Amino acid sequence: MNQISHPKKTFTAPPPRRASEARPQKHHRGIKTVNKTNYSQPMPIPTFRKDALKVIPLGGCGEIGKNMTVLEYNDDIIVVDCGFMFPPDEMLGIDFVIPDITYLVANQAKIRGMIITHGHEDHVGAIPYVLPKISPPIYTAKLTAGLIDVKLQEFTVRKPQINIVKAGDKIRLGAFGIEFFHLNHSIPDCLGLAITTPEGLVVYATDFKFDPTPVDGRKTDFEKLKEFGRRGVLLTMTDSTNTEVPGHTPSEQVIGKAIDNIFTQAKGRIIVTSFASVINRIQQVIDASVKHNRLVAISGRSMIRNVEIATKLGYLRFPKNVVIPIQKAAKVPDSKLTILCTGSQGEELSALVRMASGDHKQIKIKKGDTVVISASPIPGNENSVFGTINNLYREGAEVIYGKEVDVHVSGHASKEDLKMMLQMLKPRFFMPIHGEYRHLHLHGHLAQTMGIKPENILVLENGDVAEVTRNSIRKADKKVPSGIVMVDGLGVGDVGNIVLRDRQAMATEGIFVVIVTVDKQTGKLLSSPDIISRGFVYMRESEELIRKTREEVKRAVADRAQKYPANWSFFKSKIRDDLTEFLYNHTKRRPMVLPVVIEV
Secondary structure (H helix, E strand, O other), X not given: OOOEEOOOOOOEOOOOOOHHHOOOOOOOOOOOOEOOOOOOOOOOOOOOOOOOEEEEEEEOEOEOOOOEEEEEEOOEEEEEOOOOEOOOOOOOOOOEEEEOOHHHHHOHHHEEEEEOOOOOHHHHOOHHHHOOOOOOOXXXXXXXXXXXXXXXXXXXXXXXXXXXXXXXXXXXXXXXXXXXXXXXXXXXXXXXXXXXXOOEEEEEEOOOEOOOOOOOOOOOOHHHHHHHHHHOOOEEEEEOOOOOOXXXXXXXXXXXXXXXXXXXXXXXXXXXXXXXXXXXXXXHXXXXXXXXXXXXXXXXXXXXXXXXHHHHOOOOOOOOOOEEEHHHHHHOOHHHEEEEEOOOOOOOOOXXXXXXXXXXXXXXXXXXXXXXEOOOOOOOOHHHHHHHHHHHHHOOOEEEOOOOOOOOOOOOOOHHHHHHHHHHHOOOEEEEEOEOHHHHHHHHHHHHHOOOOHHHEOOOOOOOOEEEOOOOEEEOOOXXXXXXXXXXXXXXXXXXXXXXXXXHHHHHHOEEEEEEEEOOOOOXXXXXXXXXXXXXXXXXXXXXXXXXXXXXXHHHHHHHHHHOOOOHHHHHXXXXXXXXXXXXXXXXXXXXXXXXXXXO
């Protein structure tokens, strides 16, 4: 892998590169800020009190995904995670959303390093998009480093130095001493952080679960958590995703048994979809395939990429020749074939969605296929997921999904696990992270039941700033920029609120184009106005409306010659407003009206 180094047990990060030493970056992608509030003018970057620890969530607080947290002490900053999230339904055409890093760009001379806790996309997915703006050294575990490195190969950005660390390692980044410890999650190499600061010990417990029988055999380091508790924890930040879920999160082994039962009963092809980064789940599917004498074909770029890198690094193990190219799947008997693919969230161009719609080049769904969806829909993706399931049923497949069968187990701690974490750490202050606001709020209440005083619990949203000292925790009066940056194809930040409103208008009301051809000298019409309607009315059935609209346009052109003959720009603005009102009076709908003037 390129530019990946293995640090010694303890080391100091290199000083940040001065602006004068920065290397030129090719194919620079500008990042613009979009926010629910109006950032039409650049937000001034606030300053905060010295000699206090600042904790600033730039993503992941008040939402699911897009995780990024900043810790700052005087002239030193470390960044924890750099992920994206899937867009809500109203963000039409947007691929995903990444954090606004305006604050980090303004303070990049202070950044000592970026620490990535694990390899899920909501923790690593934004890295290629922020590197053109900031490029701190990255510290992470071996598997995560491999996933980041292969992801960066798709982008023309300067690769950062990636330093491989493991549980038990200790590093120093400016004012921060970081000790890494192992946590269970649905992907190997998940690292928690014990961060020594001038104010005290901060424990950052990222996404985790307490799995007594993990697939890779590595349990959460309970002794280390208890040691931190005895040492004295000033502040704990903990994942809140499953705060509403009672009890303990089941072990991944539950899935192994369910998968084995499916393989025992299925007579035809078995098609399994999951997140491409859930390496443990992929291992379970391959193990079941080996047990039942099936070959495994893989479809979907991210799934192929992650299986390759996880196998290369030793995190996936299986006999030689078990995994075959998808192009050879047609030659394998149905009863001897497993297909691993992307598409668990109904992504438009994913392998499973293309199979369900009949567009996949190699795999056509047919009667006798068993499709296993080993993931829960992310909020906002339900319609896409269930639409895919409907299509699979139409094609004749049997689909196994949902909570009725144990084909998916959460990788996040439930209520009793969250209580256990707080009981072991015994923090003085508590800050819930990673979840929608209700998750954070309820996690705060849960912390109160564990004996933490209400005034010592701080619920923040993105852009809020916590100021922490040995004796206090408070929310600062000022916020930092914390908008969202939308990624649409190759565009990063070039789609803003205005563009989204246009897309929503076209999606809900349609578009109405009026083309006027006029004499350049006299300004008179040379032909009857052309009208194009898409998503508004069917023109063949609305001839009277179209006729009246043409008459309105003709009158407007005639009036223009008398009132404002030299101002076509004003004319287009006026005809847009007049036609919008005219069409609303006749239809009670407001399509997007686009006047086009051609001077001949």
